[in-house]
Amino acid sequence: MGFEGAMPEISLSINGAQVTGTVEGRTLLVEFIRETMKLTGTHTGCDTSQCGACTVHLDGKAVKSCTMLAVQADGAEVTTIEGLAPEGEMNPMQQAFNDHHGLQCGFCTPGMVMRAMALVAENPDPTEAEVRHGLEGNICRCTGYQNIVAAVLDGAKALRG
């Protein structure tokens, strides 16, 4: 049946490193990432499953880590914004957000970049409409999205090489 006790022990890969931890059943994946693993690039925005600031990849797919239990990631591969490029460097999507100033306050940016990376993995050459549809789960309260969409289109181009 799996876990008998109140405190399940989980083992998962985060950004390529195998980690083990004890959680409560109710511990959210975002809490485990931020508070136990101290990976604070993943942001909790609304905490009501709307805004997408907490988006990470679970086995390659974008999910809202505030709307998943940590124990459900047991055995999975999780990638956070910190896993996209080595410390001090930026991957092409991050660079595109920088080049196009696809942000103002920056709070939504990690989730935007993670969602954009998953979108481009599924659809390497998206149209502007596909980018806008693909980002529906990520809310930005500053930019009006223009520069974010431009950044994703350019980041996709850079990733196609």
Place this chain on the structure above:
Amino acid sequence: MEEFTYTRPATADDATGAHSAAEDAMYMAGGQTLIPVLKQGLAMPTDVVDLNRVDDLAGIQVTGDAVTIGAMTRHAVVAASAEVKGAIPALTVLAGGIGDAQVRNRGTMGGSLANNDPSADYPSAVLGLGATVTTNQREIPADEFFDGMFATNLEDGELIKSVTYPIPEKAGYAKFPNPASRYALVGVFVAKTAGGVRVAVTGAGQDGVFRPAEVEAALSADFSAAALDGVTVPADDLMTDMHAAADYRAHLIVVMAKRAVNQANGQG
């Protein structure tokens, strides 16, 4: 979120067993509704029985006359399924328009039906196609499954295992999404089936998904968008909330029905 005991069964039998052994259990499917509900303290189960590792609940089977989809099949999987698209393209349109990409990667058909949100998309496909819901106990016809807002005829602990959708001659789904949540402000599923025309409306009814008699009658006579010119739907039993008034929803039902019929007829 309050504490609960978490279990992770591997089979449907273990899941129903764990549910009945617990004091006050809830199943968790994609968690896209349940986790927000738990965070707000709107439900405080003693036990959460996670269905995510029950592999006999996921998957898609298409036969000559029906599409059967396992309860744990995620919206993104249905949306991307070439088999479903080949048999009932309106279902892939519907699944691909639920919420957003992240929600579709977790949310499941069974969870959506058990929840029966009055603005959810799947209930309209189940009612519109006259599908059958298979649980661990019985088979429930669509016309008997839904029981008003956020309510179904599922018994406590009854587990949805799959849904079987008869393949229609043609079908279409159109929704006017709430611009903020993407839920249906009004969504209309139309189907021309061997047994006649069926239409189901979500997002509008005070008692959840329903079949609008006026629209069904007009489309039974002539399955075309033009047949709906001048047809009106009474606003009496429709919802009024901060997003839209009942008469606006009544108007949208006919507009969305026309779009759904055009889609079914391959006209956009």
